[in-house]
Amino acid sequence: MGDALRVALAGLGTVGGGVIRLLDTNRDLITRRAGRPIEIVAVSARDRTKDRGVDLSRFAWVDDTASLASYPDADVVVELIGGSDGPALTLARTALDAGRGFVTANKAMLAHHGLELAQKAEAANAALKFEAAVAGGIPVIKGLREGAAANAIARVYGILNGTCNFILSKMEAEGRDFAEVLAEAQALGYAEADPSFDIDGVDAAHKLSILAAIAFGTQPAFGDVAIGGVRHVLAADIAQAASLGYRVRLVGVAEEGAGGLFQRVHPHLVPLDHPLAHVTGSTNAVVAEGNFVGRLLFQGAGAGDGPTASAVVADLIDIARGEYGASFAMPAHELIPAGKADSGERRGRAYLRFTVQDKVGVLAEIAAAMRDAGVSIESLIQRGEAADGGVMIAIVTHEGPERAVAQALERLRGSQSLVGQPLLMHILG
Numbered sequence: 001m002g003d004a005l006r007v008a009l010a011g012l013g014t015v016g017g018g019v020i021r022l023l024d025t026n027r028d029l030i031t032r033r034a035g036r037p038i039e040i041v042a043v044s045a046r047d048r049t050k051d052r053g054v055d056l057s058r059f060a061w062v063d064d065t066a067s068l069a070s071y072p073d074a075d076v077v078v079e080l081i082g083g084s085d086g087p088a089l090t091l092a093r094t095a096l097d098a099g100r101g102f103v104t105a106n107k108a109m110l111a112h113h114g115l116e117l118a119q120k121a122e123a124a125n126a127a128l129k130f131e132a133a134v135a136g137g138i139p140v141i142k143g144l145r146e147g148a149a150a151n152a153i154a155r156v157y158g159i160l161n162g163t164c165n166f167i168l169s170k171m172e173a174e175g176r177d178f179a180e181v182l183a184e185a186q187a188l189g190y191a192e193a194d195p196s197f198d199i200d201g202v203d204a205a206h207k208l209s210i211l212a213a214i215a216f217g218t219q220p221a222f223g224d225v226a227i228g229g230v231r232h233v234l235a236a237d238i239a240q241a242a243s244l245g246y247r248v249r250l251v252g253v254a255e256e257g258a259g260g261l262f263q264r265v266h267p268h269l270v271p272l273d274h275p276l277a278h279v280t281g282s283t284n285a286v287v288a289e290g291n292f293v294g295r296l297l298f299q300g301a302g303a304g305d306g307p308t309a310s311a312v313v314a315d316l317i318d319i320a321r322g323e324y325g326a327s328f329a330m331p332a333h334e335l336i337p338a339g340k341a342d343s344g345e346r347r348g349r350a351y352l353r354f355t356v357q358d359k360v361g362v363l364a365e366i367a368a369a370m371r372d373a374g375v376s377i378e379s380l381i382q383r384g385e386a387a388d389g390g391v392m393i394a395i396v397t398h399e400g401p402e403r404a405v406a407q408a409l410e411r412l413r414g415s416q417s418l419v420g421q422p423l424l425m426h427i428l429g
């Protein structure tokens with residue numbers, strides 16, 4: 001049995017507490033699997049007096065979180081604070097510069113600073129691991145970095161935010177509107193007090209940019225992700241989608257396109273015969289299409305103390321075994337700039353919902369805008385129900401360039417016939 005892997009742990013909230021509990025519960029098994037014990041030696045958070053439901057008296061408490069990076073004899077720093085910059089980033093930089101291994105669940109930091117941190121890790125020959133940063137407990141990074149490493153990946157996509165999926169599933173099951181279900185999700189602890197990162201698609205975009213870098217061998221390019229959230233999806237949209245044979249899901253998609261990588265997080269209509277349509281509640285799922293392996297589906301809990309701690313400790317076990325490679329599946333200097341694909345060139349089908357005034361000529365105006373922009377309509381459904389004081393019209397387009405749909409919406413911008421903003425959802429092909 002080798003010497004213990006000594007861990008300095010920053011952040012003792014949901015995930016940090018879970019890591020301590022997991023290491024306590026599975027201590028013997030983990031020691032046998034890792035070939036050596038994994039021991040927390042020092043911890044840090046903001047409030048020393050907070051009861052966290054775990055015994056912290058056996059660990060050294062460090063007030064100055066940044067100093068964990070140089071805690072004597074610590075081999076690895078685990079960062080479970082969060083935030084793209086601030087104390088998490090300071091800790092990451094100083095720990096890696098000091099040659100310590102670094103494990104994090106912090107997708108925001110990796111989306112913004114992943115390349116720099118990977119370069120630092122390589123320069124110091126230190127481990128940088130972040131399985132928990134994408135899809136919580138699902139070993140999707142390991143799956144892509146290792147299991148699917150022999151493949152060229154054509155497309156990676158999935159349900160990357162459990163809060164949105166919980167809300168959309170509940171809206172569908174109970175026919176309730178977004179605001180009401182969000183409030184309930186907050187009361188149940190499934191959504192943050194400030195839910196904007198989740199419901200506006202930013203959290204999923206952080207994760208997508210990390211996955212894309214690993215899948216395509218590109219530098220993480222969070223700024224290139226087109227981001228849309230679920231705030232404006234109505235119960236009526238979900239009901240309409242269901243009557244057409246679809247479920248509404250917030251899906252992040254990354255694929256190679258014209259002039260670079262195409263990356264987008266947006267509400268999609270997912271056909272009922274697609275596995276993502278059956279991912280309900282706070283579950284996450286990721287699909288990767290490899291040129292030799294075919295379609296891979298990873299599914300499981302995308303958040304929560306247990307699943308996220310499972311991923312963090314799996315990274316620690318890899319480090320304890322000395323089995324860690326390049327963070328983004330290849331050396332940082334091999335990662336190429338992603339470039340940004342022109343989404344207008346991308347072909348697909350779309351769902352468009354308009355709320356319109358109940359008056360003569362409105363349908364003709366919308367149909368004319370579609371025709372003039374070159375959008376071919378597959379079906380147009382007018383529902384008598386009043387929504388926002390108007391009548392709802394839903395259109396499903398035939399496959400065509402996304403540019404045409406954008407142009408049709410542009411033509412209708414400011415139209416006196418529309419009540420509020422139209423909603424566009426792409427149809428997962």
Ligand SMILES: NC(=O)c1ccc[n+]([C@@H]2O[C@H](COP(=O)([O-])OP(=O)(O)OC[C@H]3O[C@@H](n4cnc5c(N)ncnc54)[C@H](OP(=O)(O)O)[C@@H]3O)[C@@H](O)[C@H]2O)c1
Binds near residue numbers: 010046050065303
């Ligand atoms: N929760 C999940 O299910 C989940 C899933 C995947 C990834 N993640 C990621 O995991 C990370 C941690 O998430 P969490 O849910 O565990 O967060 P959390 O429950 O809010 O815990 C954050 C911890 O960081 C500490 N902290 C905050 N600011 C600090 C500062 N300036 N200096 C030192 N410590 C500070 C807090 O200290 P006090 O307790 O003293 O206030 C707390 O212990 C985030 O990056 C998150 O995105 C979370």
